[in-house]
Amino acid sequence: MRVHVSLHDVAPYWKHEGAGAIDLCRESWVNPALVVMPHFHEKTLVLSGESFCQQLQGLQNEGHEIYLHGYFHKSGANANSKVASLRVLAEERFSYPENQTRIYDPVRKQSRWSLVLNYASRTPARLLSTVAYYRSAKYVSPMVPLRVAIYAADMRYEILRRELRHLLATFAGRFVAHRCELFL
Secondary structure, eight states: OOEEEEEEEESGGGHHHHHHHHHHHHTTTOOOEEEEOTEETTTEEGGGOHHHHHHHHHHHHTTOOEEEOOSSOOOOOOGGGHHHHHHHHHHTTOOOOBOSSEEEETTTTEEEEOEEEEOOOSSHHHHHHHHHHHHHHHHHTTTSOEEEEEEGGGGGOHHHHHHHHHHHHHTTTOBOSSGGGGGO
């Protein structure tokens, strides 16, 4: 099945880690989608860094998709708003929101099961458990579309960089440039 790669938490706050993740992806000929936070936790504002905006424009020109990842990157929505949110997204012609187990095309009223792989590095136990989870994903990957979600903060850990490099090599030849291709 197809594999889509995205880099989350793209913001000036994680500039160096994000650049490292992009370089790591380039080793496997992957242009990850960039999931940008305009005002990360109200600490850094994307528009205040002209060079950062120019860098994003350059990456978009190289073929990276750019998505908005919330404005402040703070949660506050509840589960009851899910259906209303999808309806609003459809009305505004936004496509391809996602959650941990599904991708959606609210415009076409479609959804599809899709496994997302992302590391969790907040504690040593979570880090090790997600490494094991990633390693088992290659056995599920022929059956469902996969989304590899890289988080800039996780690039601080050598073990995660090494595991990600191995995972990208495992899925070589199966990458798609656009999330909508997971529906094909």
